[in-house]
Amino acid sequence: MKERKTIEPEKLEMINNDIDELQEKTKEQESITSCFLVKPANQWIQEAKMRPIPKLLFDKFWFEGELCILFADTNVGKSILAVQMANSISKGKAVDGFEIEAESKKVAYFDFELSDKQFEKRYSDDYKDHYIFHDNFLRVEINTEADVPREFKDYEDYLCHSFETVIEKHKAEVLIIDNITYLKSDNERAKDALVIMKHLKALNKKHGVSILVLAHTPKRDATKPITKNDLAGSKMLMNFCDSAFAIGESASMPALRYLKQIKQRNTEQVFHAENVAVCKIENPHNFLKFVFEGIGSEEEHLRHYTTSDISDRDSTVMDLKEEGLPNTEIASKLRISEGTVRNTLKRLDK
Numbered sequence: 001m002k003e004r005k006t007i008e009p010e011k012l013e014m015i016n017n018d019i020d021e022l023q024e025k026t027k028e029q030e031s032i033t034s035c036f037l038v039k040p041a042n043q044w045i046q047e048a049k050m051r052p053i054p055k056l057l058f059d060k061f062w063f064e065g066e067l068c069i070l071f072a073d074t075n076v077g078k079s080i081l082a083v084q085m086a087n088s089i090s091k092g093k094a095v096d097g098f099e100i101e102a103e104s105k106k107v108a109y110f111d112f113e114l115s116d117k118q119f120e121k122r123y124s125d126d127y128k129d130h131y132i133f134h135d136n137f138l139r140v141e142i143n144t145e146a147d148v149p150r151e152f153k154d155y156e157d158y159l160c161h162s163f164e165t166v167i168e169k170h171k172a173e174v175l176i177i178d179n180i181t182y183l184k185s186d187n188e189r190a191k192d193a194l195v196i197m198k199h200l201k202a203l204n205k206k207h208g209v210s211i212l213v214l215a216h217t218p219k220r221d222a223t224k225p226i227t228k229n230d231l232a233g234s235k236m237l238m239n240f241c242d243s244a245f246a247i248g249e250s251a252s253m254p255a256l257r258y259l260k261q262i263k264q265r266n267t268e269q270v271f272h273a274e275n276v277a278v279c280k281i282e283n284p285h286n287f288l289k290f291v292f293e294g295i296g297s298e299e300e301h302l303r304h305y306t307t308s309d310i311s312d313r314d315s316t317v318m319d320l321k322e323e324g325l326p327n328t329e330i331a332s333k334l335r336i337s338e339g340t341v342r343n344t345l346k347r348l349d350k
Helices: 009-033 041-049 078-091 116-122 155-170 190-207 234-240 307-322 327-334 338-347
Strands: 056-058 067-072 107-111 137-140 174-178 210-216 243-249 256-263 276-282 289-296
Touching: 056 078, 067 078, 067 190, 067 234, 078 107, 078 137, 078 174, 078 210, 078 289, 107 155, 137 155, 155 174, 155 190, 190 210, 190 234, 256 289, 307 327, 307 338, 327 338
Parallel strands: 067 210, 067 243, 107 137, 107 174, 174 210
Antiparallel strands: 243 256, 256 276, 276 289
């Protein structure tokens, strides 16, 4: 019988250490790959206590560390307000009429809407006497000449990676993306919205950055209050954001806009249907902006149809349908929802 070899104590200790290290690495790997992170409730609270209380970035609409959505119809002023917010946060100075608690932060504004010349026009006096932004305000455009590196499966994957590069290279603390429809050819499909929001939420968690995403509404019925259902791809987008607010256009006074909270987690709903923030868009010198007018009720700004108005609208719907226009185009022309057109035609048996 062969003599059984014994392991020297020093070597045994090394082996045990290696095993412990391997087990620790396995635990770490499981925490990365597992779908769930499981900890005692008290541990979650202890860890949360180590992080600062979120401060206001744009009043009760948007807090530090949140992934927030701002949505509105086309040409209502999303970009105007978003640049104004970026300017405010970069300086740590509040937009008149609204609160800010955060100190000056570095903001990366991803502008997929305007060319540099269009941007210049908005923030100058007819291309002269330009507004001077804070150095913390970074404006970002798509580099249309860039080729997609081989390690990325497609342009979208490369684009998502580039967001993180901006955060790490330029130390951006706040991202504003204007707007999400550029990132997907059809973000109204739930799976497309899911891909974008999951990636942005991951960046939000990993780097602690605050993110504002601009999105659009399909044509909506201007007689009804704004709700989460007015956001394109609403279910998925709303599931992944921490807060959301909307800009409404006043039907009674077209020059006015109102801001309404749609979703919030860090505060109660302050700017609700009976307490919307009313503004108008002005360019007193070299900065196109929202000017706070006061507080009002959303009802004051909704369109109200009289019996004759409805009759005229019904006739117009019928005329346009007889011309062969699809329901979507009729809705766009009359600034009503496609559902209203469909219901009108059904009611009139057309």
